[in-house]
Amino acid sequence: MSPRVALRILGLLLMLFSLTLVPPILISWLFADGDWHAFAIAMVITAGTGALVYWPNRRAHKELRTRDGFLITVLFWSVLGLFGSLPLMLSSAPSLSWTDAVFESFSGLTTTGATVLTGIDLLPEGIRYYRQQLQWLGGMGIVVLAVAILPTLGIGGMQLYRTEIPGPLKDSKLTPRITETAKALWYIYAALTIICGLAYWLAGMNWFDALGHSFSTVAIGGFSTHDASIGYFDSPTIEQICVVFMVISSASFGLHFAVWREKRLSHYLHDPEFRFFVSFLALLSLLSIATLLADPNYTQWKALRHGLFEAVSVATTTGFGVADFSLWPGALPFMLFVAAFVGACSGSAGGGMKVIRILLIFKQGMREVTRLIHPTAVIAIKVGKIRVTDGVAQAVWGFFAVYVLLFFLMLIGLLATGLDQVTAWSAVGSALNNLGPGLGEVATDFGEIPALAKWILVVAMVLGRLEIFTVLVLFTPAFWRR
Amino acid sequence: MSPRVALRILGLLLMLFSLTLVPPILISWLFADGDWHAFAIAMVITAGTGALVYWPNRRAHKELRTRDGFLITVLFWSVLGLFGSLPLMLSSAPSLSWTDAVFESFSGLTTTGATVLTGIDLLPEGIRYYRQQLQWLGGMGIVVLAVAILPTLGIGGMQLYRTEIPGPLKDSKLTPRITETAKALWYIYAALTIICGLAYWLAGMNWFDALGHSFSTVAIGGFSTHDASIGYFDSPTIEQICVVFMVISSASFGLHFAVWREKRLSHYLHDPEFRFFVSFLALLSLLSIATLLADPNYTQWKALRHGLFEAVSVATTTGFGVADFSLWPGALPFMLFVAAFVGACSGSAGGGMKVIRILLIFKQGMREVTRLIHPTAVIAIKVGKIRVTDGVAQAVWGFFAVYVLLFFLMLIGLLATGLDQVTAWSAVGSALNNLGPGLGEVATDFGEIPALAKWILVVAMVLGRLEIFTVLVLFTPAFWRR
Ligand SMILES: [K+]
Ligand SMILES: [K+]
Numbered sequence: 001m002s003p004r005v006a007l008r009i010l011g012l013l014l015m016l017f018s019l020t021l022v023p024p025i026l027i028s029w030l031f032a033d034g035d036w037h038a039f040a041i042a043m044v045i046t047a048g049t050g051a052l053v054y055w056p057n058r059r060a061h062k063e064l065r066t067r068d069g070f071l072i073t074v075l076f077w078s079v080l081g082l083f084g085s086l087p088l089m090l091s092s093a094p095s096l097s098w099t100d101a102v103f104e105s106f107s108g109l110t111t112t113g114a115t116v117l118t119g120i121d122l123l124p125e126g127i128r129y130y131r132q133q134l135q136w137l138g139g140m141g142i143v144v145l146a147v148a149i150l151p152t153l154g155i156g157g158m159q160l161y162r163t164e165i166p167g168p169l170k171d172s173k174l175t176p177r178i179t180e181t182a183k184a185l186w187y188i189y190a191a192l193t194i195i196c197g198l199a200y201w202l203a204g205m206n207w208f209d210a211l212g213h214s215f216s217t218v219a220i221g222g223f224s225t226h227d228a229s230i231g232y233f234d235s236p237t238i239e240q241i242c243v244v245f246m247v248i249s250s251a252s253f254g255l256h257f258a259v260w261r262e263k264r265l266s267h268y269l270h271d272p273e274f275r276f277f278v279s280f281l282a283l284l285s286l287l288s289i290a291t292l293l294a295d296p297n298y299t300q301w302k303a304l305r306h307g308l309f310e311a312v313s314v315a316t317t318t319g320f321g322v323a324d325f326s327l328w329p330g331a332l333p334f335m336l337f338v339a340a341f342v343g344a345c346s347g348s349a350g351g352g353m354k355v356i357r358i359l360l361i362f363k364q365g366m367r368e369v370t371r372l373i374h375p376t377a378v379i380a381i382k383v384g385k386i387r388v389t390d391g392v393a394q395a396v397w398g399f400f401a402v403y404v405l406l407f408f409l410m411l412i413g414l415l416a417t418g419l420d421q422v423t424a425w426s427a428v429g430s431a432l433n434n435l436g437p438g439l440g441e442v443a444t445d446f447g448e449i450p451a452l453a454k455w456i457l458v459v460a461m462v463l464g465r466l467e468i469f470t471v472l473v474l475f476t477p478a479f480w481r482r
Numbered sequence: 483m484s485p486r487v488a489l490r491i492l493g494l495l496l497m498l499f500s501l502t503l504v505p506p507i508l509i510s511w512l513f514a515d516g517d518w519h520a521f522a523i524a525m526v527i528t529a530g531t532g533a534l535v536y537w538p539n540r541r542a543h544k545e546l547r548t549r550d551g552f553l554i555t556v557l558f559w560s561v562l563g564l565f566g567s568l569p570l571m572l573s574s575a576p577s578l579s580w581t582d583a584v585f586e587s588f589s590g591l592t593t594t595g596a597t598v599l600t601g602i603d604l605l606p607e608g609i610r611y612y613r614q615q616l617q618w619l620g621g622m623g624i625v626v627l628a629v630a631i632l633p634t635l636g637i638g639g640m641q642l643y644r645t646e647i648p649g650p651l652k653d654s655k656l657t658p659r660i661t662e663t664a665k666a667l668w669y670i671y672a673a674l675t676i677i678c679g680l681a682y683w684l685a686g687m688n689w690f691d692a693l694g695h696s697f698s699t700v701a702i703g704g705f706s707t708h709d710a711s712i713g714y715f716d717s718p719t720i721e722q723i724c725v726v727f728m729v730i731s732s733a734s735f736g737l738h739f740a741v742w743r744e745k746r747l748s749h750y751l752h753d754p755e756f757r758f759f760v761s762f763l764a765l766l767s768l769l770s771i772a773t774l775l776a777d778p779n780y781t782q783w784k785a786l787r788h789g790l791f792e793a794v795s796v797a798t799t800t801g802f803g804v805a806d807f808s809l810w811p812g813a814l815p816f817m818l819f820v821a822a823f824v825g826a827c828s829g830s831a832g833g834g835m836k837v838i839r840i841l842l843i844f845k846q847g848m849r850e851v852t853r854l855i856h857p858t859a860v861i862a863i864k865v866g867k868i869r870v871t872d873g874v875a876q877a878v879w880g881f882f883a884v885y886v887l888l889f890f891l892m893l894i895g896l897l898a899t900g901l902d903q904v905t906a907w908s909a910v911g912s913a914l915n916n917l918g919p920g921l922g923e924v925a926t927d928f929g930e931i932p933a934l935a936k937w938i939l940v941v942a943m944v945l946g947r948l949e950i951f952t953v954l955v956l957f958t959p960a961f962w963r964r
Contacts, residue, residue, distance in 0.1 A: 067855065154857055331897035334906075338890055361883045368880030371873075372955045373549065375636055390872060391853075397879040398850030401843045404886065408820055415813035421904045421921075424816075439903075473854045 004060035005068075010075055011054025017080055018047035020137060024087065027208075028126030035091050035124040042086035049083070069153050070473050073145060077462055081106040087130055093123045099451045106458045108134030110465040111142060111349050113222025113319040113436030114457070116447040120227050125208065128225045132212035139219025139349035140189055142465065147254045147347045148181040154395065155467045188256050193218045196245045203237040217242060218249045220350040222319030222436040231322040236305055239322060243312045247281065250316040252347035272384040273345050273356045280355070284339055285311040291332050315339040317351035319436025326426075326443040333439055337426060340435045351434025351464055353403055360388060360396045402468055407432055410460050417453040427453070431460035486542035487550075492557055493536025499562055500529035502619060506569065509690075510608030517573050517606040524568035531565070551635050552955050555627060559944055563588040566616055575606045581933045588940045590616030592947040593624060593831050595704025595801040595918030596939070598929040602709050607690065610707045614694035621701025621831035622671055624947065629736045629829045630663040636877065637949045670738050675700045678727045685719040699724060700731045702832040704801030704918040713804040718787055721804060725794045729763065732798040734829035754866040755827050755838045762837070766821055767793040773814050797821040799833035801918025808908075808925035815921055819908060822917045833916025833946055835885055842870060842878045884950055889914055892942050899935040909935070913942035 021043040028036035064072070084105035088096050096104065100116045107114045108131055120128060197214030201207060209225055216223045226232035230242055248256075251274050259267045268274055289307035292298045298306070310325045312318075314336040326333045343352010363381050370379060381388040407428055414424040423440035427449070430438040437443060446454065463471050473479050503525040510518035546554070566587035570578050578586065582598045589596045590613055602610060679696030683689060691707055698705045708714035712724055730738075733756050741749045750756055771789030774780045780788070792807040794800075796818040808815045825834010845863050852861060863870040889910055896906040905922035909931070912920040919925060928936065945953050955961050 070854070154854060330900070331894045334897050334903060335894050338894075361879075364876065365880050365883045365887070368877055368884075369951065369955055369958055370960060371877070372552070372636060372951055373958065373960050394846065394875070395850055395853070397843075397882075398847050400879075401847045401882065402850075405847070412813040412817050412820075415816050418812070421816060469851065469854055473851055476851055476855065478852060478855045 002060060002062065004057040005062050005064075006071060006075065007053050008057040008060045009072060010079060011050045011052070011057065013076060014046050014050030014079065014083060015054065016050075017083060018043045018050060020133065021046070021087070023133060024126045024130040027129045028124065031125035033124035033126055035093065035126045038087050038091035039126060039130070041090050042083075045086060046083045066152055067479075069149050070470050070479070073149065073466060073470050074462075074474055076141070077106075077109060077466060081109050081458075081462070084109055084134055087127065091124065091127050093127060097451075099454050100447070103446065103454045103458055104131070105134065106461050107436075108221070108223060109138035109141075110434055110461040111135050111138045111216075111219045111221040111351070112431060112434040112461045112465075113216065114430055114438070114442070114446050114461075115223065115436075116445060116454070118227060118445055118447060120225065121232075129208070129212060131223050132215040132221075132225065135219040135221030135223050136193070136215035139221060140186065142219075142349045143185050143189055143253045143347070144182045145466075146349075147185055147252070147257070150467055150470070153470065155399075155469045184257055184261075185253050188253060188260060189218065192245070192249060196241070199241045199245075200238060203241055204235055205233065205238065209233075213242075214245075217245045217318070217320075218349070220246065220250050220316060220318050220344060220348065220434075222313075224320065229321040230309070239305060239309050242320060243309060246312050246316045246318045246320075247278070250318070250344035250348045250350035251277065252345040254347040255345070270384065273359060276359050277345050277355045280339070280342065281312055281315055284315050284336070287311075288328075288332060288336065291330060292328070295329050311336060311339075314435065314437075315342070317343050317433055317435045319430075321437065324443055326437070326439045337429060337435075337439060340433045341429065343433055351432075353400065353433075356383070357396050357399060359383065360393065361400060363388075364393060364397075399468065402472070403432070406460075406463060406468065410456055413456045414453050417450045417456075419449060419453060423449070427457060428460055431457040432464040434461060434464050484542060484544065486539040487544050487546075488553060488557065489535050490539040490542045491554060492561060493532045493534070493539065495558065496532030496561065496565060497529050497536065498532075499565060500525045500532060502615065503528070503569070505615060506608045506612040509611040510606065513607035515606035515608050517575065517608045520569050520573035521608060521612070523572050524565075527568060528565045548634055549961075551631055552952050552961070555631065555948060555952050556944075556956055558623070559591060559948060563591050563940075563944070566591055569609065569612055573606065573609050575604075575609060579933075581936050582929070585928065585936045585940055586613070587616065588943050589918075590703070590705060591620035591623075592916055592943040593617050593620045593698075593701045593703040593833070594913060594916040594943045594947075595698065596912055596920070596924070596928050596943075597705065597918075598927060598936070600709060600927055600929060602707065603714075611690070611694060613705045614697040614703075614707065617701040617703030617705050618675070618697035621697075621703060622668065624701075624831045625667050625671055625735045625829070626664045627948075628831075629667055629734070629739070632949055632952070635952065637881075637951045666739055666743075667735050670735060670742060671700065674727070674731060678723070681723045681727075682720060685723055686717055687715065687720065691715075695724075696727075699727045699800070699802075700831070702728065702732050702798060702800050702826060702830065702916075704795075706802065711803040712791070721787060721791050724802060725791060728794050728798045728800045728802075729760070732800070732826035732830045732832035733759065734827045736829040737827070752866065755841060758841050759827050759837045762821070762824065763794055763797055766797050766818070769793075770810075770814060770818065773812060774810070777811050793818060793821075796917065796919075797824070799825050799915055799917045801912075803919065806925055808919070808921040819911060819917075819921060822915045823911065825915055833914075835882065835915075838865070839878050839881060841865065842875065843882060845870075846875060846879075881950065884954070885914070888942075888945060888950065892938055895938045896935050899932045899938075901931060901935060905931070909939060910942055913939040914946040916943060916946050 021039045025036050025039045028039060082102065085101035088094060088101035088104055089098065094117055103116055193214050196217050197210045200213055201210035205213065212225045224230065230239060255267060255271050255274060259265060285308045288311040289303055292303035292307045293300060306323045309322045313320045314325065317340050325336055340352055342358045343354050344350020346354040346356045367379050367381060371377065410428045411425055414428055420440060423438065423442055426438035426440060427442045430436060441448060503521045507518050507521045510521060564584065567583035570576060570583035570586050571580065576599055585598055675696050678699050679692045682695055683692035687695065694707045706712065712721060737749060737753050737756060741747060767790045770793040771785055774785035774789045775782065788805045791804045795802045796807065799822050807818055822834055824840045825836050826832020828836045828838045849861050849863060853859065863875065892910045893907055896910055902922060905920065905924055908920035908922060909924045912918060923930060
């Protein structure tokens with residue numbers, strides 16, 4: 001791809017993104033929070049930069065190839081993450097440093113949901129809304145990325161699902177295919193958001209909270225308009241609505257698409273990833289509830305409510321809270337946190353390594369044991385009716401190994417900034433899995449850790465969000481040799 | 483394999499093992515520590531049990547098949563670990579509980595080197611010697627296991643080296659091949675021990691310490707006759723001798739064998755695993771020294787001595803100490819500890835996942851990145867001149883995944899006993915990697931943790947020692963169906 005084509009796309013993207021600052025301006029004006037100029041200035045800077053980058057390259061047209069997908073994807077998230085930080089710096093109220101604003105912006109767009117803020121309830125409404133919208137936009141981008149683009153790029157075994165989405169184009173031309181799939185995904189995503197928001201509103205949230213939380217629920221984001229997160233509402237109904245939508249939204253949107261297209265709900269029952277995911281969530285919820293029931297500080301009802309909610313919230317990598325699970329007894333905080341490494345289903349806005357990969361790794365591990373007893377047996381691995389090729393299996397292993405390696409490298413980086421081990425490992429895990437909350441010092445917010453640590457975590461969020469290889473491949477000489 | 487054959491072998495093994503209690507009796511008698519009866523009673527019990535098990539089955543002869551290797555190997559370590567605990571319970575001085583004695587015995591035989599004891603310097607000489615001998619015997623067993631048996635069983639990709647050891651029998655008959663290879667390995671192991679012991683003695687250790695430490699050095703064991711470990715001698719010469727023999731002994735004994743047979747030292751230079759291992763140790767030592775140099779509490783000389791020694795001791799999974807590295811600054815304790823997960827070379831008595839596996843995983847990770855750019859390229863993976871087959875690669879991945887999974891499961895178990903996260907993860911890591919020291923509460927000894935935690939760690943030591951799959955396979959129904 002010529003640099004001029006990249007610049008043209010980037011310019012367009014920035015101009016489009018500047019339009020997303022209109023809603024926060026309206027909210028700001030509606031609540032008269034005196035902060036609309038922050039968004040207006042950010043809008044002018046973003047649109048202006050976009051125009052400056054776009055105009056000289058406006059005629060640089062060229063069909064995009066599969067390979068260009070890597071660069072565009074990484075540019076997309078990096079540039080939007082940076083420009084998304086503008087309102088957070090310009091606004092009168094949180095008045096964040098550059099580091100903090102960038103952290104918060106990337107945390108939003110990558111749907112991680114880790115925050116440097118405290119006292120969110122007291123911030124201007126414009127900013128409170130803006131953070132939620134960042135997650136929603138990021139979530140939408142990720143769903144398109146995960147369903148339509150990454151499988152085509154062959155990232156970490158996701159080509160397994162390449163054939164699932166129908167479309168006339170299965171060759172290396174990206175654009176028409178993405179446009180078509182993106183439209184269908186957009187309808188599903190928007191519909192889910194509307195239903196979720198209405199449900200919240202009917203359950204007692206005001207429209208502002210309902211809107212904001214529907215955004216961050218469907219995006220598996222975890223940002224809230226309140227410090228106390230979902231716990232603020234202290235409503236079992238709202239918690240149950242939230243649990244339902246966290247589960248739906250962390251299932252594959254490719255699967256939702258198939259169900260919607262063929263009007264067959266039974267697809268859910270037959271999808272191996274979804275089945276494994278729901279079973280895993282159920283097991284984890286039961287373990288959490290049982291552990292809390294054994295704790296004298298918890299009533300039965302509270303153990304049930306909190307156990308279910310936190311297990312689902314952490315395991316789906318949403319990161320909403322009704323209680324501080326990091327203070328829970330025994331192995332529970334660790335166990336829930338590790339579940340976030342498994343993460344959500346592929347093709348959702350959720351994070352982690354993705355259920356399908358863990359399922360494949362599990363099946364292959366079983367095969368190795370069988371092989372020890374029957375060394376000459378040829379044992380095929382299947383997911384549902386799809387036979388897993390060696391190429392897919394190797395890609396999954398490669399992903400797993402690099403995930404673990406990067407986790408350790410970034411953990412060493414964080415420890416070097418002086419953080420204790422629990423804070424450091426959970427901060428990296430939270431960022432890499434796009435979860436949100438951590439343990440130790442970062443159980444509630446990431447405000448107090450060193451600036452260098454925040455930058456490492458920004459890198460971790462982007463790496464996790466873009467399935468690692470999308471980013472890593474740009475650092476190989478082979479990518480730049482054409 | 484019929485149970486009677488298994489019992490015959492087990493009986494023989496116990497009677498043989500009882501003979502290894504003669505040296506501690508002699509030591510006890512020589513130092514007049516008044517404790518010889520502990521070993522004598524243990525000897526009678528062990529030999530008696532052995533005879534009782536052997537005699538009724540003495541005629542149960544049957545050629546062993548490859549598959550029987552799994553069961554015999556696991557029985558070997560479990561039964562010896564249990565009977566090895568007898569002197570530690572019977573002796574007047576440490577007077578350990580059953581749990582503690584079993585922990586110490588397994589820690590010795592698996593060459594882990596984690597101890598429940600403090601005040602080792604004050605114990606009867608017989609016991610102080612016995613612990614060292616346990617490691618030496620365990621180390622010998624592991625070298626034979628790792629070079630001659632595990633590759634034949636196809637554990638976790640170790641079949642890569644199956645062709646390395648020459649021998650007339652490459653079929654499924656185990657016994658003759660093992661006997662022949664074991665003899666050669668025994669010569670090398672014994673020679674290394676003698677040279678190491680002499681070097682220690684010439685450098686100033688008394689003969690008792692020189693003997694004991696040569697045992698635990700060559701076995702990559704890490705037990706010492708002093709609480710302060712190698713630090714007790716405060717001698718740069720002894721430390722340097724120790725570093726040299728830790729590196730030699732954690733290289734593959736299959737490689738040593740090849741060098742000795744063909745009288746060509748250049749084999750070391752050309753072995754990919756050994757080269758990677760030495761480079762990794764060098765890098766780690768430099769990082770440790772550099773970090774300590776930046777610390778005002780360390781003189782240049784002390785940074786050099788301690789940095790080199792601890793890096794090599796932890797990364798080779800020996801676990802000797804000249805300083806408490808768990809108190810070192812920044813990311814250093816964590817980084818060294820994670821290096822133990824990489825571990826020693828295959829075919830040594832060292833622990834960890836083994837360098838060759840990490841090397842293979844690394845090469846395959848690189849291949850996946852290349853594949854993203856050239857999706858249709860066929861890229862073979864080679865280690866030196868050996869081409870890695872898909873079967874080997876899959877076995878390595880399977881090993882890696884199950885290693886990680888078991889690590890997490892046992893970690894959750896330890897957390898459930900009430901240990902803090904740093905203590906728990908490092909204790910499991912230390913046991914699974916057969917390292918010895920941990921971090922947090924188990925930085926110096928394992929005496930104070932709950933009994934249940936100790937039992938979980940015993941399982942971890944055996945799992946790590948027997949390359950996990952040797953044990954796991956026994957828990958599959960398919961293994962018992964013939
Ligand atoms: K999240
Ligand atoms: K050791």
